[in-house]
Amino acid sequence: xxxxxxxxxxxxxxxxxxxxxxxxxxxxxxxxxxxxxxxxxxxxxxxxxxxxxxxxxxxxxxxxxxxxxxxxxxxxxxxxxxxxxxxxxxxxxxxxxxxxxxxxxxxxxxxxxxxxxxxxxxxxxxxxxxxxxxxxxxxxxxxxxxxxxxxxxxxxxxxxxxxxxxxxxxxxxxxxxxxxxxxxxxxxxxxxxxxxxxxxxxxxxxxxxxxxxxxxxxxxxxxxxxxxxxxxxxxxxxxxxxxxxxxxxxxxxxxxxxxxxxxxxxxxxxxxxxxxxxxxxxxxxxxxxxxxxxxxxxxxxxxxxxxxxxxxxxxxxxxxxxxxxxxxxxxxxxxxxxxxxxxxxxxxxxxxxxx
Amino acid sequence: xxxxxxxxxxxxxxxxxxxxxxxxxxxxxxxxxxxxxxxxxxxxxxxxxxxxxxxxxxxxxxxxxxxxxxxxxxxxxxxxxxxxxxxxxxxxxxxxxxxxxxxxxxxxxxxxxxxxxxxxxxxxxxxxxxxxxxxxxxxxxxxxxxxxxxxxxxxxxxxxxxxxxxxxxxxxxxxxxxxxxxxxxxxxxxxxxxxxxxxxxxxxxxxxxxxxxxxxxxxxxxxxxxxxxxxxxxxxxxxxxxxxxxxxxxxxxxxxxxxxxxxxxxxxxxxxxxxxxxxxxxxxxxxxxxxxxxxxxxxxxxxxxxxxxxxxxxxxxxxxxxxxxxxxxxx
Numbered sequence: 001x002x003x004x005x006x007x008x009x010x011x012x013x014x015x016x017x018x019x020x021x022x023x024x025x026x027x028x029x030x031x032x033x034x035x036x037x038x039x040x041x042x043x044x045x046x047x048x049x050x051x052x053x054x055x056x057x058x059x060x061x062x063x064x065x066x067x068x069x070x071x072x073x074x075x076x077x078x079x080x081x082x083x084x085x086x087x088x089x090x091x092x093x094x095x096x097x098x099x100x101x102x103x104x105x106x107x108x109x110x111x112x113x114x115x116x117x118x119x120x121x122x123x124x125x126x127x128x129x130x131x132x133x134x135x136x137x138x139x140x141x142x143x144x145x146x147x148x149x150x151x152x153x154x155x156x157x158x159x160x161x162x163x164x165x166x167x168x169x170x171x172x173x174x175x176x177x178x179x180x181x182x183x184x185x186x187x188x189x190x191x192x193x194x195x196x197x198x199x200x201x202x203x204x205x206x207x208x209x210x211x212x213x214x215x216x217x218x219x220x221x222x223x224x225x226x227x228x229x230x231x232x233x234x235x236x237x238x239x240x241x242x243x244x245x246x247x248x249x250x251x252x253x254x255x256x257x258x259x260x261x262x263x264x265x266x267x268x269x270x271x272x273x274x275x276x277x278x279x280x281x282x283x284x285x286x287x288x289x290x291x292x293x294x295x296x297x298x299x300x301x302x303x304x305x306x307x308x309x310x311x312x313x314x315x316x317x318x319x320x321x322x323x324x325x326x327x328x329x330x331x332x333x334x335x336x337x338x339x340x341x342x343x344x345x346x347x348x349x350x351x352x353x354x355x
Numbered sequence: 356x357x358x359x360x361x362x363x364x365x366x367x368x369x370x371x372x373x374x375x376x377x378x379x380x381x382x383x384x385x386x387x388x389x390x391x392x393x394x395x396x397x398x399x400x401x402x403x404x405x406x407x408x409x410x411x412x413x414x415x416x417x418x419x420x421x422x423x424x425x426x427x428x429x430x431x432x433x434x435x436x437x438x439x440x441x442x443x444x445x446x447x448x449x450x451x452x453x454x455x456x457x458x459x460x461x462x463x464x465x466x467x468x469x470x471x472x473x474x475x476x477x478x479x480x481x482x483x484x485x486x487x488x489x490x491x492x493x494x495x496x497x498x499x500x501x502x503x504x505x506x507x508x509x510x511x512x513x514x515x516x517x518x519x520x521x522x523x524x525x526x527x528x529x530x531x532x533x534x535x536x537x538x539x540x541x542x543x544x545x546x547x548x549x550x551x552x553x554x555x556x557x558x559x560x561x562x563x564x565x566x567x568x569x570x571x572x573x574x575x576x577x578x579x580x581x582x583x584x585x586x587x588x589x590x591x592x593x594x595x596x597x598x599x600x601x602x603x604x605x606x607x608x609x610x611x612x613x614x615x616x617x618x619x620x621x622x623x624x625x626x627x628x629x630x631x632x633x634x635x636x637x638x639x640x641x642x643x644x645x646x647x648x649x650x651x652x653x654x655x656x657x658x659x660x661x662x663x664x665x666x667x668x669x670x671x672x673x674x675x676x677x678x679x680x681x682x683x684x685x686x
Contacts, residue, residue: 054494080494086524091483091517098487101472102422103495106487121514125477126484134465134473135456136678139685170679194681 030211042187056083057109093119128171156326164297185219202240230260248344293321403431405602408627412575427462441663450667479512508539526591557594569597
């Protein structure tokens with residue numbers, strides 16, 4: 001575990017609030033849990049429900065997972081179903097695709113999104129194409145999970161947010177669970193989906209703690225969620241930036257600005273309707289994304305707003321994105337590389353109350 | 356021929372079936388070349404002429420429940436696996452009645468009924484799939500094997516090494532069939548590999564590995580049968596380096612500046628069809644009337660396949676995005 005700086009702690013605090021807000025609405029018994037435990041519970045549940053499900057990836061078994069997500073699962077389910085792989089991303093991701101073609105329901109874990117680039121051929125050229133290229137004879141019901149994002153001082157080969165790249169590709173679905181309920185509930189729905197589904201788990205969320213309904217179960221994997229309602233500006237975000245946006249909304253509220261916070265949840269397909277409905281109400285949009293601005297998912301969202309909601313806008317669509325650098329190691333530079341709560345608050349305020 | 360050594364019990368019928376299988380591919384490919392010139396078939400077209408003994412021999416050793424993964428030079432494998440010729444030809448045309456509804460074309464033949472998983476145009480890209488298919492069979496308690504065909508060029512790819520290691524580590528029933536035709540497109544083997552005995556590389560992954568005369572259909576079949584039998588009884592993956600030669604250009608765009616005409620002519624003299632035909636005649640298994648009948652049957656089948664492809668409808672443009680996302684997993 002890395003040491004946490006002040007700002008990371010502040011994010012965790014914001015994270016708790018956000019997660020709690022969703023769960024309070026569900027009455028009934030809740031359990032205290034972390035995002036990591038919620039993902040683990042989702043995997044355990046899937047392994048227990050369906051004998052076709054198995055987990056494979058680097059160090060998922062004896063080590064317990066690079067981020068300790070799968071700890072204990074090897075002991076519970078055995079080596080056949082919790083399968084340690086060699087360091088062969090292309091090999092084992094491709095084997096996951098083959099196993100899905102052969103009737104299994106694999107969960108493939110790739111340690112971090114940067115490593116997934118070694119498996120890009122399999123994901124883009126095989127998983128995303130075979131159903132269409134075979135004229136619908138074959139489906140690839142596969143889930144690939146990976147860590148994404150910055151915040152653990154892991155420098156430029158472990159910290160990037162490349163989920164927007166994957167969202168470019170027809171034939172796959174791209175999920176970004178941010179809440180405990182989504183971390184717990186998206187996996188099973190993804191496994192039921194006949195298509196390859198990529199799940200991006202932000203590294204800063206694993207330690208996030210909150211209350212989750214004791215009977216929490218599968219949730220839909222399509223559609224954005226309005227995590228906080230507001231009338232003055234729409235903050236459109238996903239993943240690790242959600243809780244920064246919720247914290248910013250809290251600060252803005254103290255200032256008399258009611259920000260609506262949209263958690264995209266799914267980057268492909270994009271829930272354009274929810275985004276446009278929000279913008280129709282607030283007339284302003286700020287997109288917050290850790291990924292780079294040039295050619296990023298934020299550009300896609302901005303374009304959709306302009307295409308579908310141009311006449312609703314009272315201000316230009318704005319974006320806060322990752323700085324265009326390979327994310328550096330030192331804490332202060334790493335923090336400066338991605339949008340922080342204060343940046344979001346300032347950008348939102350400038351949009352609502354221009355000088 | 357290897358049959359003389361008694362490795363494979365060759366009846367007259369099975370011998371003629373092997374010959375017919377190779378001739379069927381040869382004539383189909385020749386027709387494809389003509390249809391390409393006539394602009395009925397477009398895109399890239401990679402012909403299997405010269406290499407027929409490998410698909411015919413190796414696939415003869417498989418059972419119907421086994422899986423097959425092939426490359427972009429896969430018409431021969433598709434035919435030998437039993438996919439109907441008319442559906443393959445319609446796929447060449449890009450028609451709706453093609454085995455992939457025309458979406459794949461020459462390089463992407465798929466067929467669920469025969470467990471034929473493409474048709475992969477990324478060199479080495481099919482190998483990890485084969486490992487996964489074998490894993491799925493084993494995890495579901497089936498004794499099927501997966502045959503994975505690839506050229507010697509794929510051996511330079513990381514995916515070959517990752518797949519070989521994974522299959523051997525997990526003792527999965529993958530038959531790696533390397534079709535060593537000596538040229539990766541235009542790059543000769545000794546210009547791309549430090550170790551040109553490719554079976555040695557495979558052996559280093561602790562799997563059964565041997566070199567086979569890929570111009571000898573009986574030798575290929577015998578080797579494949581031995582490997583498949585061993586794999587079905589838990590022997591882990593096997594590697595066959597089948598030494599062969601591509602008589603035609605890499606694709607229809609290839610001017611073949613990288614090799615001598617004399618070299619091609621020399622290889623043609625001991626091609627799989629001429630050699631096997633000569634041997635069958637010598638041993639008295641093949642009569643002129645057999646050959647005439649085989650050729651006539653093939654010609655009729657090809658004529659029917661071309662007519663089928665010509666008459667087949669196009670996929671409607673409204674269905675362009677169909678199957679990008681699936682609504683369910685097909686049974």
